[in-house]
Amino acid sequence: MLATMEIIDILHQADGLAEMILHSEIGEEYLLSLYKLQSDKEAQQKISKFTSLKDLFEDVQRFGKYHPDYKRINLETREAKRDMDMHDSVANFKRAETELQSVLDEISGRIGSAVSEQVKTPAGNPFFVSSGGCSTGSCGTGGSCGCSA
Incomplete structure (x- = not known):
């Protein structure tokens, strides 16, 4: 790609x-x-305790409920996650991270729509957005969500 003055100006902005x-x-x-x-x-x-338990849980999950330690490790992992999430530093960081992500999503949406309405941009956290099916055919599930894949 050739660097033109327009591209350099965009990068600077x-x-x-x-x-x-x-x-x-x-x-x-x-x-x-x-x-x-x-x-x-x-x-x-x-965080370290949860990460190690999560890795152990992923190994155990390959066998599912048939693994002899599945219930114990599942419970320990969930308890460690809750304990980690309830810690003030972690909760404050996650809150600040979500707020920053919202700002970044809004900015990318405005930039994308300034280029073209056809540009796809983030439209919120898909974990919290419930649309009842993507209807675009691009969800990656092969149509199992009910979209027109």
Whole structure:
């Protein structure tokens, strides 16, 4: 790709936008909560415990409920996840992360629609958005959600 002055200008503006986001109230709150999370030894221990249990659970899950330790490991993993999620540093970080992601989604939507209404952009967290089927045929499930794949 040849670097034209237009492309260089777009890249410069994108860098400026990234700087504005980082120095915004939401961006600074995210960075502060990330720093607090990384420096919180108790939170790091809880994250480490959950990660190791999650890896163990993934190994056990290959056999499903037929694995002799399935119920115990499943329960321990869920308890460790809840314990980790309820810790103040983790909860504050997740809240700040969600707020920043919402801003980034809105910005990408505005940029995409400025280019063309046909540009696909993030439209929210699919975990929390329930549309009852994608109806676009591009959900990746092969039509099992009821879309027109």
